[in-house]
Amino acid sequence: MSDFHIHDVTIIGGGPAGLYTAFYCGMRALDTHIIEAQPDLGGKIHAYPEKIVWDVGGLPPSSGKQLMDQLVAQAETFHPAITTNEKIIHVEKDETGLFRLEAETGGIYYSRAVIIAVGHGILHAQKLDIEGAEKFELSNLHYTVQQLERFRDQKVMISGGGNSAVDWANALCPIASEVTVVHRRDEFGGHERHVQEMKESEVNVQTPFALSGLHGNDEGTAIERVLCTNLETNESMEKEVDAVIVNHGFQMEFELLENLQLQTEENKILVNEQMRTNIEGLFAAGDITNHQGKVHLIAGAFVEGASAANSVKQFLEPGAGAKAMVSSHNERFAEKNQEIQKNLLSKQL
Structure with missing residues (x-):
């Protein structure tokens, strides 16, 4: 499969970091594409669907499957393009600054910016x-x-x-x-x-x-x-x-990183506080990154995803604000809020 539509941003990886990043890119009105190597979104959470997750802020103890389903639903809020079962093996930037992403199947995708959110890479059980x-x-x-x-x-x-x-x-x-x-x-x-x-x-x-x-x-x-x-x-x-x-751990596949001239350390992409890599227009978020103050929690991946989305917005539109309005004041939610309030009112009546 190929997609000749040029997206504002393509997120490589559909785990927790990639999914929340897609949601936040939607808050920034970015034309977003998620590409995931596995058949389904959710990332490593697929390895423990019944495990109880306690450490996501504001969320009661939830099974891996519940968390995964909620992350996917949230990511779909602003209708990003989603491609699964497609492993990106090569990314290059042309002389115009456009990114060309090549998949193992031969599929070609184009994007003005890229966020790598592949977690620990493609995992294979040991x-x-x-x-x-x-x-x-x-x-x-x-x-x-x-x-x-x-x-x-x-x-x-x-x-x-x-x-x-x-x-x-x-x-x-x-x-x-x-x-x-x-x-x-x-x-x-x-x-x-x-x-x-x-x-x-x-x-x-x-x-x-x-x-x-x-x-x-x-x-x-x-x-x-x-x-x-x-x-x-x-x-x-x-x-x-x-x-x-x-449970002897996982073998991790980082073929994508081997084809990019990224600064890395122990198979982690080095980023600054804005989630910028050494390649202009290419950002990263989640477990694949390393930086000072790194927090290895799903909640930490959410913060990095939002930071990466904000950096993409300013990279593509230098005059744009540094961050999105919070959801309670963001106009992109106005219609959705009215719909939710209407449903709540109908249930009360």
């Missing part, structure tokens, strides 16, 4: 390095938890020590009949409070252990027993399981 493991991926070997309920009354083993592994253990503890967590180190990388909660619960925590073997049922279609090895003593233990969840 697969279990045990021979034959892949044959169980269609049955009971999981790399993410899409539905907690499917593990009800099951014996579950979780391999990993990061936030997701700890959170899944805590969430599954009251649902599964048994939860065992194996981790290569005694220390866990999850949030301290959640780690403490796990250790004080009925979760069976085994360290320093690693999965070393998978034994299938008679038909060879599902894992029936798991072999774990103590990394200090080399002793092994075997456990019966109904399901195995592996």
Whole structure:
């Protein structure tokens, strides 16, 4: 697919940073295009749709799916163009200052400015390095938890020590009949409070252990027993399981950055306080960025997205204001507010 329409701004990435940035670009009356490499918008949140998110300001504890759905709905407020399943692999700027974006499919897109909001890059779950493991991926070997309920009354083993592994253990503890967590180190990388909660619960925590073997049922279609090895003593233990969840992190793909002459540091784009990169007209927001005072929260990504949108507006229209009016006073919401108020009144009557 190609789009010969020249957008004011193209946002590469449809995760939380990209979605909020699109909304704020709409507040600045920018003709906006979102391009996402995955089939659906939402970014990394797809990896934990049932995980509860607590740290978005003003939002009650919400599941990943709820947050994702709300972000997508908000991003669509001003009707940006949205293209999914399209991986941008090359961006170049011509002599007129116009950006040409090339996709892996051969699709070509044009934009006056670009905001990169690809998060941690294109993520691929780190697969279990045990021979034959892949044959169980269609049955009971999981790399993410899409539905907690499917593990009800099951014996579950979780391999990993990061936030997701700890959170899944805590969430599954009251649902599964048994939860065992194996981790290569005694220390866990999850949030301290959640780690403490796990250790004080009925979760069976085994360290320093690693999965070393998978034994299938008679038909060879599902894992029936798991072999774990103590990394200090080399002793092994075997456990019966109904399901195995592996959270060994993600492999990150940064092909786009490799094709741009951007200043980077440890696969992060260096930006200033206005989210400007070293390439004029190209901005960045979210987890892909690094700058002084960086806050690695979804709320931080929202602020960076708004700053990037404001910078785009002033880049394209040097006389424009530095920021949008707040939503309660922004004229772009006048008609929408009347519609909402009318619906509220009709419900009261």
